[in-house]
Amino acid sequence: MNRIDQAFESDKKDILNVYFTAGYPELDDTVRIARALESAGADMIEIGIPFSDPVADGPTIQESSTKALKNGMNLKLLMKQLEELREQVTIPVLLMGYINPILQYGFEAFCKDCERVGVDGLILPDMPLYEYEELYQEVLEQHGLYNIFLISPQTLEDRIRKIDELSNGFVYMVSSSSITGAKGDISAEQVNYFNRVNSMGLKNKRLIGFGISNRETFVEASKYADGAIIGSAFIKLLSENASDNNIKKFIQEIKGVS
Amino acid sequence: MSMQESKYQVSQKGYYGKFGGAYIPEMLYPNVEELRENYLQIINEPSFQAQFRSLLKDYVGRPTPLYFATRLSEKFGAKIYLKREDLCHTGAHKVNNTVGQILLARALGKKKIIAETGAGQHGVATATVCALMGMDCVVYMGEIDMARQKPNVERMKILGAQVIPATSGSKTLKDATNEAMRHWINNPADTHYIIGSVVGPHPYPDMVARFQSVISEEIKAQLLEKEQKTDPDFIFACVGGGSNAAGAYYHYLDKEDVKLIAVEASGLGNESGKSAATTALGKEGVLHGSRTLLMQTSDGQVVEPYSISAGLDYPGIGPFHANLFDSGRARFVGITDEEAMNAGLLLSRLEGIIPAVESAHAFAALSKVDLGKDKIVVVNLSGRGDKDLETYIKWGKY
Ligand SMILES: Cc1ncc(COP(=O)(O)O)c(C=O)c1O
Numbered sequence: 001m002n003r004i005d006q007a008f009e010s011d012k013k014d015i016l017n018v019y020f021t022a023g024y025p026e027l028d029d030t031v032r033i034a035r036a037l038e039s040a041g042a043d044m045i046e047i048g049i050p051f052s053d054p055v056a057d058g059p060t061i062q063e064s065s066t067k068a069l070k071n072g073m074n075l076k077l078l079m080k081q082l083e084e085l086r087e088q089v090t091i092p093v094l095l096m097g098y099i100n101p102i103l104q105y106g107f108e109a110f111c112k113d114c115e116r117v118g119v120d121g122l123i124l125p126d127m128p129l130y131e132y133e134e135l136y137q138e139v140l141e142q143h144g145l146y147n148i149f150l151i152s153p154q155t156l157e158d159r160i161r162k163i164d165e166l167s168n169g170f171v172y173m174v175s176s177s178s179i180t181g182a183k184g185d186i187s188a189e190q191v192n193y194f195n196r197v198n199s200m201g202l203k204n205k206r207l208i209g210f211g212i213s214n215r216e217t218f219v220e221a222s223k224y225a226d227g228a229i230i231g232s233a234f235i236k237l238l239s240e241n242a243s244d245n246n247i248k249k250f251i252q253e254i255k256g257v258s
Numbered sequence: 259m260s261m262q263e264s265k266y267q268v269s270q271k272g273y274y275g276k277f278g279g280a281y282i283p284e285m286l287y288p289n290v291e292e293l294r295e296n297y298l299q300i301i302n303e304p305s306f307q308a309q310f311r312s313l314l315k316d317y318v319g320r321p322t323p324l325y326f327a328t329r330l331s332e333k334f335g336a337k338i339y340l341k342r343e344d345l346c347h348t349g350a351h352k353v354n355n356t357v358g359q360i361l362l363a364r365a366l367g368k369k370k371i372i373a374e375t376g377a378g379q380h381g382v383a384t385a386t387v388c389a390l391m392g393m394d395c396v397v398y399m400g401e402i403d404m405a406r407q408k409p410n411v412e413r414m415k416i417l418g419a420q421v422i423p424a425t426s427g428s429k430t431l432k433d434a435t436n437e438a439m440r441h442w443i444n445n446p447a448d449t450h451y452i453i454g455s456v457v458g459p460h461p462y463p464d465m466v467a468r469f470q471s472v473i474s475e476e477i478k479a480q481l482l483e484k485e486q487k488t489d490p491d492f493i494f495a496c497v498g499g500g501s502n503a504a505g506a507y508y509h510y511l512d513k514e515d516v517k518l519i520a521v522e523a524s525g526l527g528n529e530s531g532k533s534a535a536t537t538a539l540g541k542e543g544v545l546h547g548s549r550t551l552l553m554q555t556s557d558g559q560v561v562e563p564y565s566i567s568a569g570l571d572y573p574g575i576g577p578f579h580a581n582l583f584d585s586g587r588a589r590f591v592g593i594t595d596e597e598a599m600n601a602g603l604l605l606s607r608l609e610g611i612i613p614a615v616e617s618a619h620a621f622a623a624l625s626k627v628d629l630g631k632d633k634i635v636v637v638n639l640s641g642r643g644d645k646d647l648e649t650y651i652k653w654g655k656y
Contacts, residue, residue, distance in 0.1 A: 052427060052559040053545060055439045056283040062426050074557035099281060100544045101558030125283040126544065130271065154288040154446055163284075177285060177446045 003092035003120045004146055004169035007043055008205045008226060015227025016218065016255060017044035017207055018234050019096065021064040022081070023073025024050075025242050030081045035088040036244040040251035042091065046123065046229065047082075049075060049097030056125045058181030060232040064239070075105045079113045086118035094148065096123040107136060111143040121146030121169050129166060137166070150174050153193045160200060170205040173197060173225060175212070181232035182211045186220050194224035215254050230254065266511040266587060268578075272460025275584055277577035280459035282547045285443045289451070290547075292366065294461045300365045301358070301468060313357050314472060317390070318347045320354075322473075324480035324636070329608040336629040339490070340611070340639045341477055343502060350614060350641030351470060351502045352383040356452055358469030360387040363450035370394040370449045374424075374438040376403055376431030376498075377568035377616075378410025379641060380454030385419035395419040398437040400430035403568060410645060428562040431572055435546050455499025456576035459547030463504075463576045470505025477636055478509055491633040494519045495640065496619040497590075498534075498569045500576040502640035507588070517589065520579060521623040523565035524592035534563035535592040536575045537583045545573070550580040566595035566649060567615035569641075589627075597622040599653045602643065606656075614641030615649055 007015060018037050022030045034045050050065035050073050057065070085093060095114060102110050102124070114122070122145055127136070132147070140147050146168035151160050154177060164171055175190055176182060197206065208221040209229030221228040237250050252258065265275070272278050272294075280290055300306055314320040322342040331338045343351040356373075363371060371388050374397070375381030381397040388395035397414055401423040404411050414421050427433040435453075442451045456463040456470075478488040493510065495503035497520045510516040525533040533539060536551050543552035545560055553561040553573040565571045575583075582588035593601075602618030605611055613621065617640045629635060643650065650656070 053432060053436050055436050055546075056285065056443065058440070059426065066427065069559060074555075074559075076557070098544075100552070100554070100560070103543060104541070104554065104556065104558030126281045126547075128280055128282070131279060131281075150284040152285045152288075155284060156288075159287075174285060178444050179285070179440045182444075 002144065002146055002169065004044070007092050008170070012043060014222040015043045015207060016041070016251070017046060017227060017229040018042045018251070019046040019048060019229060019231035020234055020238060021048040021050055021061065021068050022078045023068035023071050024064045024235070025067065025238055027071040027073060028081070029242060030078065031084050031088060033238070033242065033247065034085065034093065036247040037251065038089050038091050040248040041255050041257060042251055043227065044092045044094070045089070046094045046096045049078065049095060049101055051098040051101055054098060056179055058179045058232060060181045060235050064235045075101050075110070079117060082117040082119065092120045093118065094121040094123055095119050096125070099124055099126050108139050111139050111145055114145055115143040119145065121148055123148045123172060125150060129162060132166060148172050151197070153177055153190070157200070160197065164202040164204050167204050170207050170226065171202060172229070173206050173208045175208050175210045175221065178210060180210055183213065184211060186217065191224065198224065215256060218254050264512045265585070266582065268460065268464040274577045274581035277548065277550050277580040277584070278460055278463065279549050280547055281544045281549065282459045283443070286439065289442060289446055290459050296366060297362060297461050297465050300362055306361060306365065309361055310358055314354065318353050318357060319345060320472065321476045321480070322346060324477060324484065326484065327609050330605065333608065334624055334629060335631055336633045336635045338624070338635045338637060340637055341473060341506065342639055343473065344611070344613065344617065344639050344642035348383050348386050349644055350379045350383070351473065351505060352380045352454060353386065354472055354505065355454065355466050355469045355501060356380070356383040356387045359450070359452045360391050360393065363452070364391060366450065368448055368450040370396070370445070371452055372396045372398070372438050372441050372449055373452045373454060374398050374431065374434040375454065376400070376434070376571055377645065378403070378407040378414065379569060379645065381419070381421070382410055382413045382417070384452050385414040385417035388419060389417045396441065397421050398424050398434040398441070400424045400428070400434045402429045403431065403434070407568060430562065432545070432560060439546070455501040456504045456578050457499040457546055457548065457574065463548065463578050466501050467504040467508060467578055470501050471508035473502070473505035473638065474507060474509040477506065481634070485634055489513055489516050490636045492517045492519055492627070492629065492635045493638065494521060494620045494623055494635065495638040496521045496570060496616050497575055497579055498572050498616060500579040502638050504576065504578050506636070506638040511587070518582065518587060519623055519627055520582065520588045520590045521619045522590060522592055523567060523570035523598070523619055524594045525564040525566070527594055528592055532564040534565040534570050534572065536573065537590040538592055540574065548577045550574050550577045551583065566598065567619065569614070569616040570619065591623045591626050593619040593622040602650070603656050611639070612643035612650070613639055614643050615646045617641055
């Protein structure tokens with residue numbers, strides 16, 4: 001069974017999925033931060049593959065990508081770092097990345113290596129549905145990888161159904177029409193959108209991401225989904241102090257553990 | 259023309275051969291899909307065409323002349339015609355596209371316009387039509403380009419546009435494009451993004467090519483009058499993203515006897531590490547929403563290109579051109595800074611026309627191709643050199 005399903009099937013409520021950029025703040029931090037997140041209580045991890053032109057990301061994640069690339073991160077090196085992943089981390093791990101570096105690596109080689117190092121799923125924000133079905137779905141499935149698509153408040157019902165059909169594990173509900181790092185409380189309009197999606201009877205679980213930054217927004221978002229995803233706020237924390245202790249404090253506060 | 263009568267035109271799925279598509283995050287999908295669903299119908303409406311044609315004629319100043327360049331022809335032993343896009347309002351072909359897109363934006367009920375710009379020519383052309391239509395205009399421009407192209411920044415501001423520096427990444431055109439896409443993600447409802455070349459997700463490359471196709475439509479009629487035939491032997495055009503070239507080639511794509519020469523910027527030379535010659539140095543990849551040829555590292559990070567001309571300083575080419583290259587339909591020629599500047603000075607002295615440095619690249623390629631005697635050659639003179647005076651002055655040697 002894919003670890004992502006296991007995470008949802010355990011009686012944990014409110015899954016906390018945390019995003020960070022590979023090779024940030026230091027080149028060798030990738031697996032250390034994954035391990036620190038697990039021991040602090042995160043339920044799922046998304047590791048971002050840095051890219052020079054991340055159009056869906058706000059300044060915080062962009063800057064972390066730029067820094068990671070400067071540090072010398074690349075996809076080959078990331079795969080090498082991840083060879084230790086499963087000695088240290090048991091929770092589900094997803095890779096999130098723009099498609100170009102993956103195409104240069106070779107899509108099939110990439111999926112094969114993901115399987116080998118114990119990655120459970122992929123989030124490829126600029127992967128179109130049509131190309132996915134035509135060219136990539138079979139390869140992912142052969143290597144036991146789940147593919148998670150995004151939906152936004154503007155995504156129409158038919159398309160949400162199609163995305164649900166093509167996703168495994170969960171559907172990534174982007175909380176508002178925005179790039180990553182947007183801030184603010186959850187509005188009535190967003191609640192309507194969450195409720196609308198929840199009433200559709202989708203086959204997949206749902207996590208809410210973008211703009212989740214603290215305990216309050218995490219709890220609020222989790223009312224309307226199976227949990228939530230924190231990205232920019234965690235990257236900000238790492239930029240200030242990336243110690244295991246600081247990570248622990250941050251995660252426990254969000255989870256309401258004292 | 260209906261879709262895909264030609265293997266060089268876009269397919270129903272948005273592809274030119276294996277290039278193209280719409281590789282965009284879901285948050286952009288509704289905007290791009292709205293365009294895709296509507297653009298052909300809107301463009302083909304008689305009322306749209308009437309407005310578009312009328313503005314091209316009375317506002318842009320079309321048809322632009324097809325000028326027989328006597329002294330240049332003597333020098334090369336061919337019959338060389340210049341398609342005078344430099345005489346368009348605002349000084350380059352870019353305005354053909356912005357006039358078309360702003361009419362389309364209005365037909366879609368959009369209230370605000372965003373654009374990216376490198377040299378500032380597309381930014382100026384966008385700010386111009388926004389002033390004309392009374393629409394809000396935001397132009398993203400790399401911080402480094404803003405410093406290099408001050409006069410165009412001021413032109414945009416005079417025209418009422420807000421110019422926002424792109425401070426991420428390498429702070430040039432590709433980053434300005436990223437910022438414009440981010441702005442569009444954050445403002446999906448009332449905003450239209452006017453992309454400045456035949457790049458971006460489907461339907462942009464096809465839409466921009468259609469608006470620019472007026473160039474080859476006019477060449478056909480003008481050659482018929484001057485040479486009693488519609489087809490030249492060669493068409494030369496420079497390629498940054500590829501919009502002026504797409505316009506100049508458009509109606510000749512299926513006439514395989516018409517040789518298409520696409521000229522890219524080799525900067526200080528393709529081996530120097532300072533070049534923008536995408537077909538020479540690039541590999542297949544995905545940037546700004548389309549699968550195309552792209553200058554990148556072995557890890558798939560986009561490489562910052564270099565050319566003396568800001569308008570050719572882009573790390574990719576549109577999928578339209580990637581397919582022309584891949585299929586062998588167009589021949590790609592690389593021209594260095596030095597060759598381009600020399601050609602710009604040559605044209606100034608032989609014909610009394612100072613070309614944009616981008617367009618000078620197309621002229622420099624005349625000496626790289628065996629033209630044969632008395633062949634009919636059209637060079638697309640995509641823009642005038644006014645914006646590049648400082649570059650010419652710095653270059654000196656005149
Ligand atoms: C005069 C001129 N020619 C050519 C270009 C390159 O663009 P494209 O390849 O889209 O024609 C530019 C871009 O700024 C330009 O200003």
